[in-house]
Amino acid sequence: MVTAGLALSACGSDSLDGSGSSSSSGSSSSSSTSAAVDPQLAAGVPDKIKQAGKLVIGSDASYAPNEFLDTDGKTVVGMDVDIFTAVAQKMGLKAEFQNAGFDTIILGVKSGKFDIGVSSFTINDERKKQVNMVSYFNAGTQWAVKKGNPKKVDPDNACGLNIGVQKGTVQIDDLTARSKKCTDAGKPAIKQIVDADQSKVTASVVSGKSDAMLADSPVGLYAVQQTKGQLEALGEIYDAAPYGVVIPKDETDFAQSFAVALKALKEDGTYDKILDKWGNASGAIGDFQVNP
Incomplete structure (x- = not known):
């Protein structure tokens, strides 16, 4: 009786880099979010990602409402998914969320397995030593x-x-x-x-x-x-502290592009609309920073 509810009540948030091995199969996100391409942001996408036409995002899909598996058991959905699907669209990219063990994601970003990591990571000094982090929510x-x-x-x-x-x-x-x-x-x-x-x-x-x-x-x-x-x-x-999207340490300009994209989504109302949809308006921020 409780199973249906609990399937949507998953959590996973703010560890250090981690060394677990519980990564699982990947899936594309499903989101009704739509954002217009910003040519300047699209031009700043690293060549490897631009050529692929997609942003591969590591995410632990057991952390509703931020990121969790839809009823098909494969598609990653949630608040973070909607936000970063819109960010990817701003950059002219398709967002592809791959489900992975939470404590494997930063390692995956550092190794190149994922282009970025989005999984409710709290920004802290330990993480900033390893990767760039761009703030997008307060929890x-x-x-x-x-x-x-x-x-x-x-x-x-x-x-x-x-x-x-x-x-x-x-x-x-x-x-x-x-x-x-x-x-x-x-x-x-x-x-x-x-x-x-x-x-x-x-x-x-x-x-x-x-x-x-x-x-x-x-x-x-x-x-x-x-x-x-x-x-x-x-x-x-x-x-309370900010969540941050995880971006490789040597891609600071790309990290700055995320801050710009998030600001644009804030200004056009998309960002707040997404938070309202998931009942998380109280966590909204207005200043998106690289390594705050």
Whole structure:
């Protein structure tokens, strides 16, 4: 009964570069987004990409509403998909999203497997040492529990509890720091229930295997919505930071083109329309920067 909802409540966001090997088959995106080609942006596309006529994008399609698999089980859809399909169109390119394990994407961009990576990556200094990142959305961390919070979970005192979290995300660091405070105070550690697929993290809370979970705010809130009242948000969003599209380190001019394209989409209303469509208007930004 919960499966249909949970299939859309996947999450995956902000890890470091990662070294996992859970990449999966690729697929093209399906999006009704349409943006006019900007000849200047099209001229600045690297030759290899221009000749291919497409922008190959690595994305972990388990992180609804940002990126997830459509009902056909193959096509990557979501908020990020719509945004970067429009960006690709501005550059005269077709967007091709390839589903991959979250913690393999930055490595894939660095190796040339993907032209860029779009998978709700929080911008941080570790990542900026390896790749260029262009900001496009603002998100924080949100906790969620079963409706009514039967385990009386307090994020500031979760010692000894089972907490669900996606592999490779910044929320792992968050939980690790919270757990250390517990053990330093002589209390039991937080047990992390880690899975590579956020939909399974969500399911673990619904089933009671996990007492709570934490994820990026758009993902956590969407998961609550998709479980149709079985989960509820706990506490306020915190540690808000921008998401960034991942672009090879030696392609700074191309990265700047993304900032220009995003600004154009903001000015013509496309950007805000997409966020509204996915219920994420609160995360909109107006200043798109390279390596902020």
